Amino acid sequence: MAKQIECKSAGINCPFMLRTESDDELVSFAQQHVKKMHKKDMSKQDVLKMAKTV
Numbered sequence: 001m002a003k004q005i006e007c008k009s010a011g012i013n014c015p016f017m018l019r020t021e022s023d024d025e026l027v028s029f030a031q032q033h034v035k036k037m038h039k040k041d042m043s044k045q046d047v048l049k050m051a052k053t054v
């Protein structure tokens with residue numbers, strides 16, 4: 001099953017959306033995006049909590 005993460009679901013006005021089968025990929029891409037675009041750090045747990053299974 002794939003997981004999906006969106007900035008929108010964290011209340012951020014941003015079109016970023018990522019869907020992947022790999023938790024590691026999800027976490028690393030989301031962390032990179034959030035750091036680069038939003039100057040925030042997210043832990044692995046934060047990312048996984050924000051993701052939904054699709």
Ligand SMILES: [Zn+2]
Pocket residue numbers: 007012014015016033034037038
């Ligand atoms: Zn974003």
